[in-house]
Amino acid sequence: MGRNAHIHRQMMLKRRHPDFNGEHQISYRFDFDQCSINLRGRPDAVYREDNFLVVEEIKSVLASAEAFQGYTIENLNNFRTQLDLYLYLLRLQGQDHLRGRLHLINLAESGGDKTLDCAADFERTALLLEAAFSRLLAEIERRRNHYLNLKFVADELQFPFPTFRPQQKRMLEEVSAAAESGGRLMLSAPTGIGKTAGVLFPALKAAFQLDKKIYFATAKTTQRLIVRGLVDRLKLKSAPFSALFLTARAKLCPLEAEVCQWDSCQYICDFEDKMKRFSFIEEMYEGAVFDGENISRRALPVNMCPFAVALALAEYADLVVGDYNYVFDPRIMIRRIFADEGAAKIILIIDEAHNLPDRIRDCYSPEIAYSEVEFLLASLKGKASQWSFHKNAASFLRALVKFFHHLPEAVCPVELSSSDWSDLQAEAETLIMQFNLTPSDISIVKSDPLLKFLNEFIWFAKTAQLGEGMAYLYDNQRRILKALCLDPGLRLKDTMASFHSVIAMSATLAPNEFFAEMLGFYDRASNVNLLNPFPAENRKIRIIPEVSTLYKFRARFVPKIAEVIDRIYAEQPGGYFVFFPSYAYMQETAEWIKSPFLLQQAEMNEASRSDFLAEVAKGGKLFLAVLGGVFAEGVDYPGQLAGVIIVGPGLPLYCLETEMIRDYFDHCYGRGFEYAYVYPGMNRVIQAAGRLIRSETDRGSITLICSRFLQEPYRSLIPRDWYVEEVEELVVKSRN
Numbered sequence: 001m002g003r004n005a006h007i008h009r010q011m012m013l014k015r016r017h018p019d020f021n022g023e024h025q026i027s028y029r030f031d032f033d034q035c036s037i038n039l040r041g042r043p044d045a046v047y048r049e050d051n052f053l054v055v056e057e058i059k060s061v062l063a064s065a066e067a068f069q070g071y072t073i074e075n076l077n078n079f080r081t082q083l084d085l086y087l088y089l090l091r092l093q094g095q096d097h098l099r100g101r102l103h104l105i106n107l108a109e110s111g112g113d114k115t116l117d118c119a120a121d122f123e124r125t126a127l128l129l130e131a132a133f134s135r136l137l138a139e140i141e142r143r144r145n146h147y148l149n150l151k152f153v154a155d156e157l158q159f160p161f162p163t164f165r166p167q168q169k170r171m172l173e174e175v176s177a178a179a180e181s182g183g184r185l186m187l188s189a190p191t192g193i194g195k196t197a198g199v200l201f202p203a204l205k206a207a208f209q210l211d212k213k214i215y216f217a218t219a220k221t222t223q224r225l226i227v228r229g230l231v232d233r234l235k236l237k238s239a240p241f242s243a244l245f246l247t248a249r250a251k252l253c254p255l256e257a258e259v260c261q262w263d264s265c266q267y268i269c270d271f272e273d274k275m276k277r278f279s280f281i282e283e284m285y286e287g288a289v290f291d292g293e294n295i296s297r298r299a300l301p302v303n304m305c306p307f308a309v310a311l312a313l314a315e316y317a318d319l320v321v322g323d324y325n326y327v328f329d330p331r332i333m334i335r336r337i338f339a340d341e342g343a344a345k346i347i348l349i350i351d352e353a354h355n356l357p358d359r360i361r362d363c364y365s366p367e368i369a370y371s372e373v374e375f376l377l378a379s380l381k382g383k384a385s386q387w388s389f390h391k392n393a394a395s396f397l398r399a400l401v402k403f404f405h406h407l408p409e410a411v412c413p414v415e416l417s418s419s420d421w422s423d424l425q426a427e428a429e430t431l432i433m434q435f436n437l438t439p440s441d442i443s444i445v446k447s448d449p450l451l452k453f454l455n456e457f458i459w460f461a462k463t464a465q466l467g468e469g470m471a472y473l474y475d476n477q478r479r480i481l482k483a484l485c486l487d488p489g490l491r492l493k494d495t496m497a498s499f500h501s502v503i504a505m506s507a508t509l510a511p512n513e514f515f516a517e518m519l520g521f522y523d524r525a526s527n528v529n530l531l532n533p534f535p536a537e538n539r540k541i542r543i544i545p546e547v548s549t550l551y552k553f554r555a556r557f558v559p560k561i562a563e564v565i566d567r568i569y570a571e572q573p574g575g576y577f578v579f580f581p582s583y584a585y586m587q588e589t590a591e592w593i594k595s596p597f598l599l600q601q602a603e604m605n606e607a608s609r610s611d612f613l614a615e616v617a618k619g620g621k622l623f624l625a626v627l628g629g630v631f632a633e634g635v636d637y638p639g640q641l642a643g644v645i646i647v648g649p650g651l652p653l654y655c656l657e658t659e660m661i662r663d664y665f666d667h668c669y670g671r672g673f674e675y676a677y678v679y680p681g682m683n684r685v686i687q688a689a690g691r692l693i694r695s696e697t698d699r700g701s702i703t704l705i706c707s708r709f710l711q712e713p714y715r716s717l718i719p720r721d722w723y724v725e726e727v728e729e730l731v732v733k734s735r736n
């Protein structure tokens with residue numbers, strides 16, 4: 001709405017003034033304190049009128065009729081300063097007879113527009129600029145000193161452990177080379193060889209030498225704790241770098257608000273002034289370590305939003321540790337550090353990078369449920385006459401209901417028109433603007449379902465305009481319209497290219513070519529695959545091929561699989577994880593198992609997960625869980641397991657979505673089945689097997705049950721360091 005009004009005003013000026021210029025660049029180079037500062041800007045309109053050169057800015061505002069009437073050039077200080085600056089720059093360029101003009105458009109229900117003239121105040125502008133330049137140069141000087149200090153310590157910084165683990169030195173060299181040369185490195189290294197230290201330490205050194213920062217992106221809080229331990233160790237040796245550990249907004253917001261209302265939240269009021277008054281930034285320059293807890297402790301008593309403080313500090317931290325989302329999800333990406341070429345100053349480390357493609361797929365696969373649209377429409381009944389926002393929202397929702405009624409009576413792919421969804425996005429954005437003014441005394445809304453829906457809808461509409469690598473499907477049984485991100489690599493490509501360097505690490509990124517595409521590197525990444533350094537005799541790996549876990553043979557082989565599992569347990573009792581391709585398969589097999597066991601539940605909260613893990617620590621039974629689940633990846637069982645048993649190659653569920661992914665990659669690379677099923681499935685298998693040996697002292701067996709492990713394409717995905725010559729060495733014949 002704002003954009004249209006803006007264009008409308010420009011068109012009108014163009015008709016009225018033949019010399020109208022909407023693209024006029026104004027720039028001027030200042031010499032200040034031995035520095036050269038180039039200032040430039042582009043006003044919305046420049047034209048001649050009555051012998052004056054008029055510079056006009058067009059601004060949309062949301063204000064009640066009364067407030068809008070009261071607006072003068074004096075009480076719109078920011079707009080006025082912008083105009084003053086343009087006029088001052090033109091004056092320095094030698095222009096005379098200048099006039100500033102502010103055209104205001106009210107987007108609120110009451111509407112209206114007004115034009116305010118502004119006489120140039122060159123003296124005030126010169127003083128403002130001088131003060132701003134002084135502040136800017138002081139900040140540059142402070143940063144320069146900080147970086148010089150870091151550069152100085154880069155050579156002195158010692159590895160935080162007394163000795164290196166096997167392969168760690170090679171890791172250090174590879175990461176240094178990639179980080180320093182601006183490369184993209186995919187590093188596969190088995191767990192237990194000190195990956196976090198082996199990557200973070202050389203990356204920090206490279207960052208200090210090159211005046212760069214580091215963003216360490218993780219999928220899990222547990223990994224953040226490991227990085228915290230490392231930072232504390234390095235700090236013991238007085239390393240002067242600052243670090244920031246980000247905590248989710250939902251955990252930090254004292255109001256538990258679903259959506260921030262930046263204009264009215266008491267914790268954001270006078271935020272910039274408070275940031276200047278309190279010493280957070282100074283402490284960053286002195287090498288502080290901040291996290292959600294110590295920020296909240298200090299920010300809340302002075303009415304500052306802890307999340308906003310954390311975001312502000314991200315700009316100053318030498319190392320930022322946080323979730324993937326702050327880098328890769330456009331809705332919450334930290335623009336102040338990544339946007340406007342900011343990423344070029346950052347070395348990005350992606351932990352457990354094999355998880356990233358699925359995260360991106362989730363992020364770009366939003367859905368709209370008919371039941372929610374209906375519910376929201378019903379909740380507006382009776383309100384529609386009260387505020388025009390409600391009236392407009394009801395009409396928007398009614399149009400959506402109509403749209404759903406035209407969808408096919410089937411579960412099937414659907415085509416969405418990009419331009420239709422661009423219009424719908426604009427409508428939803430306008431509704432949110434109107435919501436902010438209705439009723440006028442609304443401050444923080446904890447969880448308004450309509451506002452939440454509109455925000456989610458806008459994201460859906462944006463994905464509908466992405467084109468390549470996206471598809472849409474309608475499920476008429478659940479009445480859900482779903483976006484489906486077919487190709488996460490396409491969504492990641494530009495982001496990955498924008499960083500100075502990227503280190504993507506994981507226990508396994510095999511096949512490398514598949515992950516290079518899924519992570520958006522394509523042919524830009526180099527690969528380093530480190531082999532397991534622990535003694536081969538510590539783990540007994542075997543394949544039992546007499547059964548098939550194919551769906552069509554399930555009923556036939558489930559009793560036999562249970563028998564094999566019971567036999568392994570009887571031969572060497574102890575704690576075993578048994579991983580299945582699905583809950584259904586796990587439950588069906590559990591009915592035949594005679595040994596003591598504990599079952600992973602589909603829904604487990606933090607407490608029940610901890611109880612489960614406590615039982616694993618006690619050992620002595622089978623722990624039945626699913627491949628790719630919370631117990632199969634990213635969790636350690638140090639010295640607790642006698643073995644890991646894996647039932648089948650863990651292929652994703654056969655369904656319309658996976659089939660659409662398969663078709664897409666068949667079309668792209670001619671390997672749809674591998675990309676949609678085999679590679680993700682075998683990655684889960686290798687991740688799950690990796691739960692067993694995490695140190696030199698861990699011992700146990702890894703058993704793979706299914707004939708497919710000996711067949712292509714699964715066979716060639718069995719890690720090379722699991723056998724000497726050929727996979728068949730691992731085959732164990734079952735006794736009956």
Ligand code: SF4
Binds near residue numbers: 249252260444
């Ligand atoms: S700005 Fe306000 S609503 Fe938003 S997270 Fe901070 S305290 Fe919560």
